[in-house]
Amino acid sequence: MLSLADELDYLRRVRAAQNWMLDHARMRVATGEQIAGDRYTAETLGRMLKSHAKELASSPEAPPYFGRMDHDGHQYYIGRRRITDATGTALVIDWRAPVSSRFYRAGARDRLGVTARRRYGWILPLPTTPTGSTPPATPTGSALPAMPSGSLPPATLTGSALSATPTGFALSATLTGFEDEDLLSFGEPGRLLAEEIERPRVGPMRDIVATIQPDQDELVRTSLNRSLCVQGGPGTGKTAVGLHRAAYLLYTYREQLKRNGVLIIGPNPAFLNYIAAVLPALGELDVRQRTLTGLLGTPRAPDDPAADLIKHDPRMAAVLARAVRATVRPPTGDLVVPDGSVRLRIPESDLIRMVDKIRSEDPLHGLGRERLRARVTALLARRIESRGESTGYAWTQRISRCAPVRALLDQAWPKICPADLLADLLSDTTTLATAAAGILTPAEQVTIRHRRRSRRWSAADLVLLDEIAGLLDHPEPFGHIVVDEAQDLSPMECRVIARRSRHGSLTILGDLAQGTTPWAARDWPAHLSHLGHPEAPTIALTRGFRVPAEVLNYANRLLPSLGVRVPETTSFRTDGSLTIDAHPDVPAAVRSALTHEGSIAVIATAPRLQTVITELTAAGLQPAITEPTATGPQPPNTKPTATGPQPVSAGLTAADPQPANTEPNAAGLAPVTLDPGPDPSPVAPRVTALPAHLAKGLEFDHVIVVNPQEITEAEPRGLNRLYVVLTRAVSRLDVLTGVSPPE
Numbered sequence: 064m065l066s067l068a069d070e071l072d073y074l075r076r077v078r079a080a081q082n083w084m085l086d087h088a089r090m091r092v093a094t095g096e097q098i099a100g101d102r103y104t105a106e107t108l109g110r111m112l113k114s115h116a117k118e119l120a121s122s123p124e125a126p127p128y129f130g131r132m133d134h135d136g137h138q139y140y141i142g143r144r145r146i147t148d149a150t151g152t153a154l155v156i157d158w159r160a161p162v163s164s165r166f167y168r169a170g171a172r173d174r175l176g177v178t179a180r181r182r183y184g185w186i187l188p189l190p191t192t193p194t195g196s197t198p199p200a201t202p203t204g205s206a207l208p209a210m211p212s213g214s215l216p217p218a219t220l221t222g223s224a225l226s227a228t229p230t231g232f233a234l235s236a237t238l239t240g241f242e243d244e245d246l247l248s249f250g251e252p253g254r255l256l257a258e259e260i261e262r263p264r265v266g267p268m269r270d271i272v273a274t275i276q277p278d279q280d281e282l283v284r285t286s287l288n289r290s291l292c293v294q295g296g297p298g299t300g301k302t303a304v305g306l307h308r309a310a311y312l313l314y315t316y317r318e319q320l321k322r323n324g325v326l327i328i329g330p331n332p333a334f335l336n337y338i339a340a341v342l343p344a345l346g347e348l349d350v351r352q353r354t355l356t357g358l359l360g361t362p363r364a365p366d367d368p369a370a371d372l373i374k375h376d377p378r379m380a381a382v383l384a385r386a387v388r389a390t391v392r393p394p395t396g397d398l399v400v401p402d403g404s405v406r407l408r409i410p411e412s413d414l415i416r417m418v419d420k421i422r423s424e425d426p427l428h429g430l431g432r433e434r435l436r437a438r439v440t441a442l443l444a445r446r447i448e449s450r451g452e453s454t455g456y457a458w459t460q461r462i463s464r465c466a467p468v469r470a471l472l473d474q475a476w477p478k479i480c481p482a483d484l485l486a487d488l489l490s491d492t493t494t495l496a497t498a499a500a501g502i503l504t505p506a507e508q509v510t511i512r513h514r515r516r517s518r519r520w521s522a523a524d525l526v527l528l529d530e531i532a533g534l535l536d537h538p539e540p541f542g543h544i545v546v547d548e549a550q551d552l553s554p555m556e557c558r559v560i561a562r563r564s565r566h567g568s569l570t571i572l573g574d575l576a577q578g579t580t581p582w583a584a585r586d587w588p589a590h591l592s593h594l595g596h597p598e599a600p601t602i603a604l605t606r607g608f609r610v611p612a613e614v615l616n617y618a619n620r621l622l623p624s625l626g627v628r629v630p631e632t633t634s635f636r637t638d639g640s641l642t643i644d645a646h647p648d649v650p651a652a653v654r655s656a657l658t659h660e661g662s663i664a665v666i667a668t669a670p671r672l673q674t675v676i677t678e679l680t681a682a683g684l685q686p687a688i689t690e691p692t693a694t695g696p697q698p699p700n701t702k703p704t705a706t707g708p709q710p711v712s713a714g715l716t717a718a719d720p721q722p723a724n725t726e727p728n729a730a731g732l733a734p735v736t737l738d739p740g741p742d743p744s745p746v747a748p749r750v751t752a753l754p755a756h757l758a759k760g761l762e763f764d765h766v767i768v769v770n771p772q773e774i775t776e777a778e779p780r781g782l783n784r785l786y787v788v789l790t791r792a793v794s795r796l797d798v799l800t801g802v803s804p805p806e
C-alpha cells in the first residue's frame with residue numbers, strides 16, 4: 064500500500080506527465096503546420112492534432128485521477144483521461160478502459176480479482192473573479208469532496224490531509240485525502256460516495272465517473288450495437304448514465320462513430336444548458352446536443368392542443384405516406400426521345416407497367432424517381448444497341464436528363480417539396496379527405512385543417528414536415544442517439560428519432576410516471592416500436608441519488624394514481640426534510656430556505672407564479688425567474704442549479720455564449736428577467752421562480768412548491784406534473800398547500 068509520501072510523489076509525476084503531454088501536443092501542432100503533403104492529408108492531420116491539444120488543455124483544473132485499484136499485481140490509477148509520461152508509461156488509465164470496469168464493479172460477492180480499492184478526495188479552485196483575483200479553493204466541481212484533516216474514518220489509511228501544489232496548471236485541483244475501502248464490505252457505499260451524493264448542488268450537472276455504481280456501469284458499457292431503454296424513477300441517474308454511455312461509446316468505438324457521431328436529445332434548452340458541461344469534462348467535445356425543436360427548426364405558429372393531438376398520432380404517418388404516394392401518377396402518352404437522326408419511343412403501356420413495378424417495390428419517393436429515370440434510360444439504350452450502335456457514359460448522361468425524360472418524370476413521379484405538400488394537404492379539403500379517408504374521421508380532418516394555405520408551422524407541423532422529408536430521402540444518420548425524457552415523445556416524434564438511427568443504436572431514458580405530455584407513453588414496448596428499436600431491453604433503475612427518502616416516500620404516494628406501472632424508487636439518502644404547511648407564506652419559506660446552503664426553487668403554476676414573484680419582490684426577495692411566453696417555454700434565466708453568490712443578471716441570457724455544441728436559444732425562447740424596478744438589488748440571487756412545466760430534469764437543493772392542487776388541476780396529467788415537481792429536491796422540500804390541502 065502506498066504511503067502519504069508515495070502518493071504525493073506519484074501526484075508530482077502525474078502532473079509532470081500532464082504538462083509534458085500538453086507541451087508535446089502543442090509542439091506537434093506547430094510542426095504539423097510545416098509538414099508538406101497534399102492539402103487533404105495536411106488538413107486532416109492538423110485538425111486531429113489541434114483537437115487532441117484542445118482536449119488536453121480543456122478542464123486543466125480537473126483532478127487527474129479519482130481512484131486506484133490493485134489487480135493482478137498491478138496498481139492502476141483511474142482518471143477521466145489516460146496520462147502517459149515521456150517514456151510512454153501509462154500513469155493514469157482512462158475510466159473507460161476495459162480494466163477500469165473492475166474498479167466500479169468489484170463487490171463483496173465478487174471481487175473480480177481486485178485486492179484493494181482507494182478513492183481520492185480533491186478540492187477545486189474557484190474560477191477567477193471578474194476583478195482578476197482568485198478566491199480560495201472550495202470543495203466543489205468534478206471531484207470527490209474534500210476530506211477534512213483528522214476526521215477520516217478508522218478504516219482509511221490517511222492520517223492527515225494532503226496538499227500538493229501542482230506545477231504547470233495554474234488552477235489545479237488539490238489532493239486532500241484518500242479513503243481505502245474495507246475489503247469485507249466491498250461494494251458498500253463509502254464515505255466519499257455518500258458525501259458526493261449529499262453535497263449541495265452548485266452550478267451545472269457534473270460527471271459521476273468517480274462514483275459510478277455497478278448497475279450503472281453495466282448500462283454505460285453496453286456495446287454500440289445494442290439499444291437500451293432505461294426506466295428509472297426520479298434521480299436514479301438516467302441522465303448521468305446516458306451521458307456517460309455516450310462518452311464510453313465514443314472512446315471504445317471511435318473509428319465507427321467518427322463518420323456519423325453521437326447525438327443527445329433533451330427536452331428543452333434549459334436542460335441542455337444544465338447537462339452541457341458533462342461530456343466536455345470527459346474529453347468529448349464533439350457530441351451534438353439538441354432539443355427536438357433544435358433538430359427540426361423553430362416553430363412560427365402557436366400550438367393548437369386539439370389539432371396537435373391528431374398531428375402527433377401515429378395514424379398521421381399513414382396519411383402522409385398516402386399523400387406522397389398520390390403524387391405518383393400513370394404516365395400519359397408515349398415517350399419520344401430524338402437522338403440524332405432517330406426518334407426513340409417507349410409506348411405509354413410500357414411506361415405504365417414500369418411505374419407500377421417501381422411502386423410495388425415501395426422505394427423512398429426520391430429514390431423511386433431516380434429508379435424510373437434509370438429504367439427509362441436503360442430501355443432507350445437497349446433500343447439503340449439493338450440497332451448495333453453503342454451507348455456510353457456521355458450518352459446515358461445526356462439522355463437521362465433530356466427534356467422529354469424530365470417531362471415524363473415531372474408528370475409521373477414529380478419532385479416533392481415537403482412544405483408545399485403539407486400546405487396543400489392541410490388547406491385543401493379534397494386533398495386531405497383523399498389522403499385521410501379511412502384513417503382520420505371527418506371531424507378529425509376538420510380539426511387539423513388550416514384555414515388558409517400557410518407556411519407558418521407549429522411544432523407539430525414541423526414533425527409532419529420531417530415525416531414527409533423522411534418519405535423522400537434518408538435524413539442524416541447518427542451512430543448512436545441518447546434520448547432523455549423519452550416518455551414525453553409522441554409516436555410521431557419517436558419516428559423523427561427512429562429515422563436517424565436506422566443503422567445505429569439508441570439509449571432511451573425515461574420514466575413513465577413522469578410523462579406529462581398529452582401523448583406521453585403509458586408502456587415501453589409500443590414506444591420502443593415507434594422509436595424503431597422494439598428489441599431494446601427495458602432495464603429499471605430504482606435507487607435514487609437525488610431525492611431524500613422522506614421526500615421520495617411522500618411523492619411515491621402519488622404513484623398508484625398516475626396510470627402507469629413502474630417500480631417504486633427507494634432513496635440512497637436519509638438526510639432530507641419535508642415540511643407541509645397549510646398556510647402558504649412564500650416569503651417566510653424562502654427566508655428560512657436561505658439559511659441553508661445551495662439552490663432554491665419556488666415552483667407553482669405559471670399564473671400563480673406571477674403572484675408569488677410580486678409577493679417575493681415586495682418582501683425584498685426578488686428571485687431569478689423563468690416564465691413562458693406566447694411562443695413557448697423558456698429556459699431559466701439563472702441556470703437551473705445556479706447557486707451561490709451570483710447576481711440575477713448572471714443568469715443565462717440570449718446574448719450569453721452558449722455551451723459548446725448545444726443549440727443557441729431559439730428565437731422566442733429568450734429568457735425574461737423581471738423588471739427590477741427602481742431598486743434592482745437582487746436580494747435572493749440563488750432563488751429561482753420556476754413554472755411547474757419547466758421543472759423537468761432539473762434539481763435544486765431546496766424546493767418550495769406553492770399550491771400543489773393548482774398544479775394537478777392545470778392540465779390533464781397534472782398529477783404526473785406534481786410528481787415531477789416534488790422530486791426536484793436534493794435536500795429539502797416545503798409544500799405550501801394553500802387553503803384546500805390536496806389528498
Ligand SMILES: Nc1ncnc2c1ncn2[C@@H]1O[C@H](COP(=O)(O)OP(=O)(O)OP(=O)(O)O)[C@@H](O)[C@H]1O
Binds near residue numbers: 270275762
Ligand atoms: N453514481 C452516482 N454518483 C454520484 N451521483 C450520482 C450518481 N448517479 C446519479 N447521481 C446524481 O444524482 C442526481 C440525479 O441524477 P440524474 O439527473 O441523472 O437522474 P434522472 O434519473 O435523470 O432524474 P430525473 O428523472 O428526475 O430527471 C444528479 O445530481 C446525479 O449527478
